[in-house]
Amino acid sequence: MxxxxxxxxxxxxxxxxxxxxxxxxxxxxxxxxxxxxxxxxxxxxxxxxxxxxxxxxxxxxxxxxxxxxxxxxxxxxxxxxxxxxxxxxxxxxxxxxxxxxxxxxxxxxxxxxxxxxxxxxxxxxxxxxxxxxxxxxxxxxxxxxxxxxxxxxxxxxxxxxxxxxxxxxxxxxxxxxxxxxxxxxxxxxxxxxxxxxxxxxxxxxxxxxxxxxxxxxxxxxxxxxxxxxxxxxxxxxxxxxxxxxxxKARPGHFFGSLGLALGTLATLILLYLAFDKFVMGDDIGMRPLFLVGIMLFLSSVQLITTGILAEMLARIYFKDDNNLAYVVREIYSTCQKNP
The missing domain is CATH 3.90.550.10 (Spore Coat Polysaccharide Biosynthesis Protein SpsA; Chain A)
Incomplete structure (x- = not known):
C-alpha cells in the first residue's frame, strides 16, 4: 500500500x-x-x-x-x-x-x-x-x-x-x-x-x-x-x-520591476521626442528612436501584465499541493525488522 x-x-x-x-x-x-x-x-x-x-x-x-x-x-x-x-x-x-x-x-x-x-x-x-x-x-x-x-x-x-x-x-x-x-x-x-x-x-x-x-x-x-x-x-x-x-511567492515583483524600468525609459524617450516635435518643430515620424520608445512602452505593459498573471498563478500553486512529477506503477516491499 x-x-x-x-x-x-x-x-x-x-x-x-x-x-x-x-x-x-x-x-x-x-x-x-x-x-x-x-x-x-x-x-x-x-x-x-x-x-x-x-x-x-x-x-x-x-x-x-x-x-x-x-x-x-x-x-x-x-x-x-x-x-x-x-x-x-x-x-x-x-x-x-x-x-x-x-x-x-x-x-x-x-x-x-x-x-x-x-x-x-x-x-x-x-x-x-x-x-x-x-x-x-x-x-x-x-x-x-x-x-x-x-x-x-x-x-x-x-x-x-x-x-x-x-x-x-x-x-x-x-x-x-x-x-x-x-x-x-x-x-x-x-x-x-x-x-x-x-x-x-x-x-x-x-x-x-x-x-x-x-x-x-x-x-x-x-x-x-x-x-x-x-x-x-x-x-x-x-x-x-x-x-x-x-x-517564488512574489513573481509580480520580478516582472513588474522590469516593466517599470522599461516604462520609465520609454517615457523619457517619448517626452524627449514630444519636446522635439512640439517645441523644436522637428519631424519625428521616421526617427528610429520613436519606434524604440513605442516598443519599450509596449514591452513594459506586457511585463507588468505578465507579473499580474504570475501572481495569480502563484496563489493557485500554493493552494494545490498534490501535483507530482512522476507516476508509480507498482511497489514491492518486505517489511521485516532488522535483528
Whole structure:
C-alpha cells in the first residue's frame, strides 16, 4: 500500500520507529544493483537503529528491476522497490523515494556504486554531532574524467555557490543525509536534484547545511548518464533556482520591476521626442528612436501584465499541493525488522 508522506516532527524515536531511510534511484543498472544492495547491507550491519532501503527503478529497460526483486524477503533487510511507469529522470525518482520514506532521517545515494554506503553511518553521526538538517557529501578525490566530469562540475559548483549563497565544494554529490521533517517540505521537480542544498536553504538557515568528505569510486559497470552538455543545463536550471528562491511567492515583483524600468525609459524617450516635435518643430515620424520608445512602452505593459498573471498563478500553486512529477506503477516491499 502506498504511504502518504507527511512532515515528521523532531521527536524522540519510538522503539519500533524507523531511524533512517536509504533512497537509491536506479536506471539501467542491472550489473550494479545486486552488489549495491550487498554493500549497503554490509555497511549498515553495525547500525544500531532500524533502517529501510528504498530502491526507485526509474523505468529501466534492462534487468535492473528483476535483479533488485531477488533481494526481496532477504533476512534482516527491509526493502521497498518503487517501480516508476517510465523514465522520469533522477530528480523525480529521488522525490518518489523521499515521498515513500518513513525514517526520521533520509539518506540518498547513486545506484552506480560510485558512492560508498560505508560513509552513511559516519555521516549520520556527523549530522547529529553538528546539529545539522542537511549534510552533503564532498567527493574530495573524485574518480572521474577530468574534462568530461571534473571541470564542468567545478564550474557549476562555483556558479551555484556564488549565485545562491550556499557555499559547498560539491553540489552534485548524491550522497546526502537529511532530516525528513525538512526535506519533505521541499518539492523536487525538473532536473533540480543538484540544487537541493539551495532549496533546503529556503526552508532552514544555511548554517544548518554542512558538508563532509566522502569516498568516491570509479564506475565499475555501465556508462555514465551525464556529459559535458550538463554544464549548459546547469546554467539554465540555476537561473530558474534564483528566480524561485527570490520571487517564488512574489513573481509580480520580478516582472513588474522590469516593466517599470522599461516604462520609465520609454517615457523619457517619448517626452524627449514630444519636446522635439512640439517645441523644436522637428519631424519625428521616421526617427528610429520613436519606434524604440513605442516598443519599450509596449514591452513594459506586457511585463507588468505578465507579473499580474504570475501572481495569480502563484496563489493557485500554493493552494494545490498534490501535483507530482512522476507516476508509480507498482511497489514491492518486505517489511521485516532488522535483528
Amino acid at each position: 502506498r504511504t502518504t508522506a507527511k512532515p515528521i516532527e523532531a521527536l524522540p524515536l519510538e522503539q519500533d520507529a524507523i531511524e533512517l531511510s536509504l533512497v537509491v534511484p536506479v536506471f539501467n543498472e542491472e550489473e550494479s544493483v545486486g552488489p549495491l544492495i550487498a554493500r549497503i547491507e554490509q555497511a549498515m550491519a553495525e547500525f544500531t537503529g532500524r533502517w529501510e532501503l528504498i530502491l526507485v527503478d526509474d523505468g529501466s529497460t534492462d534487468a535492473t528491476l528483476t535483479n533488485a526483486r531477488q533481494a526481496l524477503g532477504r533476512d534482516g533487510l527491509e526493502l521497498h522497490i518503487v517501480s516508476l511507469q517510465r523514465n522520469f529522470g533522477q530528480t523525480a525518482a529521488m522525490q518518489a523515494g523521499i515521498t515513500e520514506a518513513r525514517g526520521h532521517l533520509i539518506a540518498t545515494l547513486d545506484g552506480d556504486l560510485q558512492n560508498d554506503p560505508a560513509d552513511i553511518p559516519k555521516m549520520v553521526a556527523e549530522l547529529d554531532r553538528r546539529e545539522l538538517d542537511l549534510l552533503v557529501g564532498w567527493r574530495k578525490n573524485r574518480q572521474d574524467g577530468l574534462f568530461l566530469r571534473k571541470v564542468p562540475s567545478w564550474i557549476a559548483n562555483r556558479l551555484i555557490g556564488r549565485m545562491t549563497g550556499v557555499k559547498l565544494h560539491d553540489y552534485g554529490c548524491s550522497l546526502k543525509i537529511y532530516r525528513a521533517s525538512v526535506i519533505k517540505q521541499v518539492r523536487l521537480m525538473g532536473e533540480m536534484h543538484r540544487f537541493i542544498p539551495a532549496w533546503v536553504a529556503g526552508v532552514v538557515p544555511s548554517s544548518r547545511i554542512g558538508e563532509m568528505a566522502v569516498t568516491h569510486h570509479a564506475r565499475a559497470h555501465g556508462t555514465s548518464k551525464y556529459g559535458i552538455s550538463r554544464t549548459f543545463r546547469v546554467i539554465l536550471d540555476l537561473l530558474s533556482v534564483m528566480f524561485f528562491m527570490r520571487f
